[in-house]
Amino acid sequence: MSYFFQIVVSGIVVGSIYALAALGLVLVYKSSRVANFAHGQIIAAGAFITFFLTVRLGVPIFFSFLASMLITFFLAMSVERIFLRRLIGEPIISVIMVTIGLASIFDGLIYLTPFGSENFSFPTFLPTESIVVGGVSISWTQLVGVIITFVLIGCFSWFFKKSTVGISMRAVSDDQFGAMSVGISVPRVFALAWATAGLSAAAAGCIIGNITGLNFETLHAFGIVVFPVVILGGLDSILGAVVAGIIMGLIQQFASGYLDGNFGLNGTGDVMPYIILLIILLFKPHGLFGIHEIERV
Amino acid sequence: MKSKTALIFNALLVIVFVFAFTLPASAGTTYKLGMSLAITGPTSDAGNPYAKGAEDWFKFVNETDYLGDGDIIDCPIRDDQYKNDTTKRFFEEFLDDGILIFLSYATGGNLALKRDFEEVQIPVIPASYHEGLIVDANYTFMPVATYSENAVSLAEYVVGKHEGTDTPKVAFFIHPSAFGRGPLEDTQKAVSLGLGIDIVEVVEHGTDLDNTAMLQRLESKGVQYVICHTVQTPVATMLTDAQRLGVTAATFGEKGKLTFLGAHYTGGSDLIALAGTATEGYIWADSYNLTSENNEGAKKQLELAERYGRDDKAANSHNYGAGILAAQIATEAIKETKKAGLKVNRENIYKTMQTLNFQSFAAAGPVTYSPTERIGVDVQNIYVAEGGVFKKIQSFESQYIQKVRADR
Known part of the structure; x- marks a missing residue:
């Protein structure tokens, strides 16, 4: 039985990290209807900034973590200001193409540094022993990762529901022209959406980097790995990202735990989430929590 | 008249000076090689130090007149970012430049070009040790034991x-x-x-x-x-x-x-x-000798890295040693071809490589090829x-x- 619960715990751990990594995609899409293909590069940048501050400059890791979130906050805001602001009102596909171009530019910039082609790891700052309860084990790295994920998701949920800026962002997401007509600055909302996405990406990067080690290819791949999570949850739903992340994590772990190595199957942990995704999308094309928009023609 | 002579003299002096400074320092032959690998992109954590190892060895060869007679090796190292189509393009460009040996990288790229290597009849030294690269292939010379x-x-x-x-x-x-x-x-x-x-x-x-x-x-x-x-x-x-x-x-x-x-x-x-x-x-x-072994080979690897200002991480990487070994195999092939009094071209280098036998400080054992054996270092360290x-x-x-x- 502990095997079953171990898989549940692992699924929740993996799923919540997926959710955090997916959050940035949701935030940008929610406000601007744009799928950001440079999200993985921002995840990697956040992790490397934390590493640089901690290891090269000797800043305590907790402060490095906060500082990297702050830096990526302004980095993503600058990206929006420089490259994307002038595309407001242009076809969405143009904006998406720009994000693909940005991904290439970020790749190139990171390749110019040692982070583009070397492996690193964060210094050990948490106990290396696991926490074992009833035969179910979880590492401190994972536990802290899950806690940070839920704290951040809680903060973002509160921000969107209660704060004036958050409500403005939701308004822009619902109807740009309507929001403008009541005095909301759409460009400012876009900038904030990108900035908060950058902030969450840095947090995700640090947590993933602490688990897998710091390798640029591995880190930026998560920008793509979490796309199914976002699609399953609904592109514009934070709750959807959380629920879908955990569903994906659980499916992956259960498939790996119970199907792989049996019945001649292998690698189902990677495939099953996509199969389930396709099945769910057959019935709910906008994802589990996505808004089904009906346009009157 | 006097000023005309002075003008001609000055012009000649200028020409002599220009030639003196523009002629290559080496009066010997330049042997062209080509290397394509992932310095950035996927697997560049291996490719980057590998490139550094090869680059440093070729610099060392040229600076110390290792080949003799002032001969030097010109080996452009190009970043294919682990993309097979880019590798193929680089390979074709290298062929146009008349390279003698191709130093290649990934399993996929080598498998994709395997037939080309045989058709063009060019010796290849890959960084991939996939067994399939030497099955039904004559021109691929695996540096070390296969995966x-x-x-x-x-x-x-x-x-x-x-x-x-x-x-x-x-x-x-x-x-x-x-x-x-x-x-x-x-x-x-x-x-x-x-x-x-x-x-x-x-x-x-x-x-x-x-x-x-x-x-x-x-x-x-x-x-x-x-x-x-x-x-x-x-x-x-x-x-x-x-x-x-x-x-x-x-x-x-x-x-x-x-x-x-x-x-x-x-x-x-x-x-x-x-x-x-x-x-x-x-x-x-x-099959590589690690610097943590602290033996003579390790010291030589560290000396080479220090000579060219490499950081500790690159110097101690076994991939840095792998790059050195690949470059050494190419260098020894040229040197032995010269030594045998043969014209240094692809055909003769191919012949030489089939009997190449030397000891490298970067490897766990000697490099020994034969007409039927395409693996250089057979020994592995556990x-x-x-x-x-x-x-x-x-x-x-x-x-x-x-x-x-x-x-x-």
């Missing part, structure tokens, strides 16, 4: 060290590609030819954040040994998870626990950088991670890989 040789050797090592009368239960943890599957297939052939292991499960990994389910499943199936053939990052995540779950064997083959072993690209200082203490006890098969470095346990030459090859 298959690594995997089969590790399986043989397990058989030799396993305590108890039961057949050791082994799982394979591999990259989901031809690169990962090739060594598995050869190990399966070795098993069918009598190698005494039971391959209980094969895991083709993905981008995993948690390997708990997989590790517990392997344990429940009685697996004692996990042989890895992939790159370092997934191995590092698996080792960290195994440490957390307490399933890592404290001693080799400890009952009820998992002993992890791996081939060339799974180990090295990068694995330790990624997985830290979770690497302890990891067994690694590799290393174990201990105290944050890999230490040599013993040298190893696989017996079963010969049987597998004979059975093809």
Whole structure:
């Protein structure tokens, strides 16, 4: 039985990290209807900034973590200001193409540094022993990762529901022209959406980097790995990202735990989430929590 | 008239000066080679130090007149970012430049160009040690033992060290590609030819954040040994998870626990950088001499790195040593061709390479090619991670890989 619960715990751990990594995609899409293909590069940048501050400059890791979130906050805001602001009102596909171009530019910039082609790891700052309860084990790295994920998701949920800026962002997401007509600055909302996405990406990067080690290819791949999570949850739903992340994590772990190595199957942990995704999308094309928009023609 | 003479004299002086400063320092021959590999992009953690090793060796050759007569090697190193189409383009450009030897990189790129190498009849030194590159191929000269040789050797090592009368239960943890599957297939052939292991499960990994389910499943199936053939990052995540779950064997083959072993690209200082203490006890098969061995070869590698201002990370990487060895093979081929009094062209270099035999400080054993043998260094070292470095346990030459090859 502990095997079953171990898989549940692992699924929740993996799923919540997926959710955090997916959050940035949701935030940008929610406000601007744009799928950001440079999200993985921002995840990697956040992790490397934390590493640089901690290891090269000797800043305590907790402060490095906060500082990297702050830096990526302004980095993503600058990206929006420089490259994307002038595309407001242009076809969405143009904006998406720009994000693909940005991904290439970020790749190139990171390749110019040692982070583009070397492996690193964060210094050990948490106990290396696991926490074992009833035969179910979880590492401190994972536990802290899950806690940070839920704290951040809680903060973002509160921000969107209660704060004036958050409500403005939701308004822009619902109807740009309507929001403008009541005095909301759409460009400012876009900038904030990108900035908060950058902030969450840095947090995700640090947590993933602490688990897998710091390798640029591995880190930026998560920008793509979490796309199914976002699609399953609904592109514009934070709750959807959380629920879908955990569903994906659980499916992956259960498939790996119970199907792989049996019945001649292998690698189902990677495939099953996509199969389930396709099945769910057959019935709910906008994802589990996505808004089904009906346009009157 | 006087001023006209002075003008002509001055003009001649200028011409002499211009020629004096524009003529190459070397009056000898320039031998052109070409190298394409991933300095950035996927697997560049290996490709980057590999490129540095090759670059430093060629610089050293040119600066010390290693080839004699002022001859130098010109080897442009180009970044293909692990893209096969880019590798192919670079290869074609290099051919137009008249290169003598192509120093290539990835398994995919080499497999894609395998027929081209044979058609063009150009000697190739790859950074991929995939066995398939030398099957039905004459022009590919593998620098060291193949991945298959690594995997089969590790399986043989397990058989030799396993305590108890039961057949050791082994799982394979591999990259989901031809690169990962090739060594598995050869190990399966070795098993069918009598190698005494039971391959209980094969895991083709993905981008995993948690390997708990997989590790517990392997344990429940009685697996004692996990042989890895992939790159370092997934191995590092698996080792960290195994440490957390307490399933890592404290001693080799400890009952009820998992002993992890791996081939060339799974180990090295990068694995330790990624997985830290979770690497302890990891067994690694590799044909390179590590700087942690602190022997004469290691000192020479470190001296070369220091001479060209490389940082500790690059200097101590086995991939830096691999780049040096590839460059050394090309250099020795040119040198021996010259020594034999032959014209240095592709055809004669190919002939020379078939009997090339020399000792490299970067390798675990001598480079020995023959007309029927396309693997340079047959010897492998079995290393174990201990105290944050890999230490040599013993040298190893696989017996079963010969049987597998004979059975093809």
